[in-house]
Amino acid sequence: MSDLAAAGPGLAPAGADPGSADGEVSPDGWRHLLGRALAGVPAGAPAPAVWRALGEAGVLRRLYRDGNALGPVVDPARLGDLLRTVDARGDNGATLSVLVQAASALPILGSGASGRSGRSGGAAAAPSPVAAARERVLAGSAQVALAATDEAAAGSDLSGLGTEVRFEDGGLVVHGGKRWVTNARSAEFLLVLARRRPGRHFTDFSWVLVPTGTAGVTVRPAATGLLANAATGHIALDSVRLPADHLVGANGRGMAVFARHMSTERLAGAQWAVALTARVLADTRARLRGRTVDGEPLWHNAVVRRDFAECLVRVAQLRALCEDLAGTAAKGQNLSAGALLKSAVGLTADAVLARCAQLQGADGFAAGGAQTVRAEAAVLGIGGGVTELMLDSVADQSEQLLAEWRT
Template sequence: MSDLASAPHETSPADYQQLLTQALDGVTACAPATAVWRALGAAGALGLLYGSSNTLGPVADPARLGTLLRAVDARGDNGTTLSVLVQAASALPILGSGRSGRPGAAPSPVVAAFGQALAGTAQVALAATDEAAAGSDLSGLGTEVRIEGDELVVDGGKRWVTNAGTAEYLLVLGRHHPGRHFTNFSWVLVPAETAGVTVTPATSHLLANSATGHIAFDSVRLPADHRVGRNGRGMAVFARHMSTERLAGAQWAVALTSRVLADTRERLLQRTVDGEPLWHNAAVRQGFAECLVRVAQLRALCDSLAETAVKGQNLSAGAVLKSAVGLTVDTVLARCAQLQGADGFSANGAQVIRAEAGVLGIGGGVTELMLAGVADMSEQLLAELRA
């Protein structure tokens, strides 16, 4: 396949921001996430997102990734932002890891799907969380990928898969050998319309535009060329790109909390007690300022760890970022919800946004497990802090 983008670094940050603005201006506020994805792809914003690539797939440009997520978050639809984030930070890079082929050969299904996703004409759902194990126990998953002659056979099930209800392609992590060793797992590209695939919508009104659902695979048969990358490289590729997803989650967290803080400040300026705006109350200002400092700290952490995270060679970067998100987002949104009072329960109020933002403390690793990982790496982190 050709390069991801033609001379991607020739596009300045301002030009990329303008490209995103123009792409999204034509998408109505109530449009589904598929329309947002199509607009981003048609404008070339997805192709420009990946500044380079290596043997484990495309490498996102962290500044452009943050700019993309801020632009999508500004629409105020958390389900759509989640839909874009999972694809841009995880699904496409993992799918891109399987693009190699013989020069001059016809494009494989993996190459074709990757090209369609970059163009925005197809969505890809990352099907990793398994019905047979807790989300944090990927090596315990029960979904199997068997090799039978020149076919792959997929059996099992996946839960809480973002974009499951709208994606043309399902990127499925399964085991091809028993046991928990990291070489026992591979990725398979499953077209959503393949016989034996059943998608059930998740029973939740939160993050509605993320099209989250559960997927069952009943003896799903595919040609062998639907395997993504080399056999047994599934976990290695996933681990390589997990830090990028955690950076993306932190970047979204900054955008989301900043948006809610700005809305909260405006509400406090407009509501009055004895003729004075609530914003002038010293206790209110102090609580708000504490939230602002927390978000500023998270932004600084994103900036300092961005390059390390996208390179995927330092596990501590992703763990620290994910932990910081868990420690920041709910604290900030809880205070905003309190400051908004009854207004916080409105459709766009902080109470509802806080509930949807809970995904940031769960998806990709729960905060408590991330903190345990940080503790395990404490000697290394303390040495870096004292260097």
């Protein structure tokens, strides 16, 4: 473990820039730490290598400032810096892999990681399996996949999921299937959202920690060529038996914990959308300045400049919304914040990336070009809630929002 990781969350090691009187690293020190952590990771490296480097450098431990009964609370500024640094590598699959773990899976795992397995004779109590798994994930030596989307229901209908968990013979039995799970083919642990009893009430669901090597767990690749480094897969859970201490958090609090951290994932998606669109816009501008028509760079064409400027305005608006709502979204205290952010991403990212792909012309169809980036970025308007449903949620909150904006 690095000196920084050993120092623990919120503490700087000897010789580090403390940044403030309480030992917190400064914003510049944090960004330097991120750059140093990934400096030795080759371009195109598997996502687990990126995650391992972040863990070994102590980045993951320092991502969360405090917490409550429903799990740790991420530092939104540090989360944004993390996603921007990973996105700069140009591998959307790896960025998605990091985003889901950092913004959702790790906080949910943290909601049930305080327990211990008990004592044996005079020996000190060992960490519970959930706490031990979280430590491995924070250290970067393991990955965790968030297995929520169910094969028995549409992704937007989580309360209709068919995967079940039941208590039997003093342990747990998990049965069902999950689909389109990021990190499914690379993770050592699965966080499975399962039904504990019939019904659609939010207390009818729980989280279960399932090691991927457990008998009855089968993972197969998702049939897609996009986001290859996200290791997306489908999971079959055939009467998987686990000890009772693999339940994550209190029984029946699965949806409450998920809802608490969903707005953080939506903030992360918006932060990534800003980083990704800015990266593609910079590449597009460079291409427009380098290509000429009748001796004049395309960048000087009035129509091209107007369209590009519209894209800049859209991204600037999304960035401002991120900054305005970051605090409330990260704390999970304002449901409208997550819905607004997710809706704004859906309305912004594809429009900007589509225009960039068009402006790049034939170059946009090159391997890994703007057309591919646009297709991969479509996950921002689908994963975690499709744009249309998010807009419906925003409409439901219109009275509250309008009242706030008039004060």
